[in-house]
Amino acid sequence: MSSCRPVTDVQSGYDKPKVALVMKSLANEFFQTMAEGAKKHQTAHAADYELIVNGIKNETDLAEQVALVDQMIAQGVQALVIAPADSKALITVLKRAKDSGVLVINIDNKLDADTLKQAGLQIPFVGPDNRDGAKRVGEVLAKKLQSGDEVAILEGVTTAFNSQQRKSGFEDAMRAAGMKIVSVQSGEWEMEKASTVAAGLLTANPGLKALLCANDNMALGAAAAVQSAQKTAQVQIVGFDNISALKPLLADGRVLATADQHGDQLAVFGIEAALKALKDKTVPSDVQTPVDVVTK
Template sequence: MNVASTVVLRRNVWFVVALTLLFSGCSSRTDTAGSAEDSGKPRVALIMKSLANEFFSTMAKGAEAHQAEHAEEYELVVNGIKDERDVSRQVALVEEMVASGVDAIVIAPADSRVLVPTLRRAMEAGVTVINIDNRLDAEVLQEEGITIPFVGPDNRAGAKKVGEYLAANRKGDQVAILEGIQTSFNAQQRRLGFEEAMKEAGMQIVSSQSADWEMSRANTVASSILSEHPEVSAILAANDSMALGAIAAVKSAGRSGEVQIVGFDNISAIQQAIREGKVLATADQHGDQLAVFGIEAALKHLSQEESATSDAIEDVETPVDLITADTLAPPTP
């Protein structure tokens, strides 16, 4: 069966599922670009983590802008979960997208291990899968007997850049790390990058704890760390949402200006915090383009399928840049 026939078949499956969901009262947070009718164009599903996180809302906007510019080439379905830890909902989204007949899934997995079996089943159903942002676990991929290309930055290298900048501008030698969800590969890599930079600089990590990528959780964890370790002179947060929580904790502890903070993602709120001197640095992994890179890889693979070529999709390393007060772009008027 060629790709065109496969696409038509999936449209029919999608139509049946859509009717089922309509009459059963089911719903999901899904935005669709393009017509729901059979257009003959491939349908790509973007499945992200929490849209409450500015990084992922920026990612969604970038993907939607790309689709608008290439409306004749593909249709886009955008999905996100409400909570970074709601892995079961993300699993359900993958299953829903497969049932709806999408041709490709581009996913930023909430967990590097749990999603793999579900993605294997998606691939067995003929869906192209591209992994972005958070790399899937290599051991679990091997156990499942599949290969899924990763399109994204070197998180460890990006975190190390941020840590090295902190070390070069430090006010003290004792620091704490706010980790992401510990089963996520990008959280592990960012922690390792921070640790490597601190070790090379001879700085001591007195506490390293997960704050689950979330601002409120980071506020609580950072407050506890500052209470238990008043000698801490810096907090390295594995994403900018947690850096915002650290800012609030430092302020509540009466230590604004004393405790340096760094983050990762370069969201707009952190850009303003850098300008105000509340945050020293962050890393920009170009969230507005990250999903686009994944979508382009998926479309390339679908095109190869249609032309009967069989080249494997390779990993694509995307840029990650250090952002400081000196390198930050001026605010938009």
Template sequence: MKSLANEFFINMADGARRHQAANADQYELVVNGIRNESDLAQQVALVEQMMATGVDAIVIAPADSKGLLPVARRAAAQGIVVVNIDNRFDREILAGMDISIPFVGPDNRAGARKVGDVLAAELKAGDQVAIIGGNPGAFNAQQRQAGFEDAMRAADIEIVSVQAADWEQARAANVAAAILGENPELKALLCANDSMALGAVAAVRQSGRAGEVLIVGFDNISAANSLVQSGEMLATANQYGDQLAVFGIEYALEILASGQAPADRDTPVDVVKAGAGQ
């Protein structure tokens, strides 16, 4: 997984452990994560470690959509079933490799479009918004930005700034503070994950513009859900993080049992608004 400092991935790990405990006769589970969501070198080292121990399957949420592909290819060539979750590997590069790595996860662009549409309904044409994105090298970051842009374009809302905060709360707080300072007419911040949305909330509070600048996120971690219910955030997207690893594990087990040629599988993503609970 990516950063175990992020509640989303903690929930993912917990969901995987619960699944393994209920299916202990089917497989053994090793859970690994990196220090932060951009530590590509550590994630490569973890995959190599798993290869060296002779695992049968690796389910991976890659920190980078391109940078993890060489080691994933080596793992697949070794006969290990590799299943890609959360952040999709680069399709063009993958197509040029003589391997098959399925993606099991949500349509991030469609999910972000849903969240963006909820925000657009609260704004009017010509209003100004900004996007705080994740790691620019991550496909899910690119797709969520595209989904936000789709929604704003459809509503004729002006995007005055797009900046990356690499999925991190503290960095997002600094980015949001700068955007707020430069754009006094800003009406909303669209954040590509909830950790960054929490940073944006802190920046909006600090600026004295709470209630004036709307904030949306993506992931439905508990702190963000609480802010949605209290009204400090307008909405987030639930991609059922506690089940994402489970979806990948179950597919890996199917492939191991049947030898079937793997194909991508879509998983659900839904908008969470006030009153919608967890």
């Protein structure tokens, strides 16, 4: 690929690398927080790199995210930090990015290992162990329940790796404590959808004691459903992400616990890994970032 004009931006200096951050929906507070964290980091390190932040309209609009990656290649970025909207379908374009010499770092949603292998691609993942985080949230919940209690899981978009991981983590904790998982359904990461699904679950399973939600948006939806079913005292809810909208619910106990994977730092961890690799001219490896359980 060639450019009609030189790519180097004179005002910003010649050696400063351009890093592109490609996110999922910036309408989702979690990704907004991530982007804000990255922007703050760039402001503090303005001499070290230039940052271009982009997100897509709709979490399932893969074609738009592919187009964004292509755009970033065209803009001549040196590194691309991406939260892929799908664990498989972004691999084709990321291969294109790597072939054009762009350093690619995967954050948030881990790319499917088998598909990467099939495509002959190695992309480092910088992020938390979602399965372990969800398991620890599940363990906090298990202490409030009794063995044999009925619980249900609200997973995210089923194609997403971190949804699968969180679901597995919840299942690990529930099985270890002897709970009965009566249903696993997708709330597609969304509040509205989760609320509808949760309402259905509460009706179908009158004895339900807990809803384990793979993100906080869905926990908010589940809480609304529990409230309108007047079962706040009976049904415990846990989430994942620790978004600020959940704070009041954690405070009054409508939601028991969530996991904080330091959302504002997730993109920053990826950017730091990218900058380090660019500077040292090394191939970065996977980095595991911390997850904390939050109960208030």
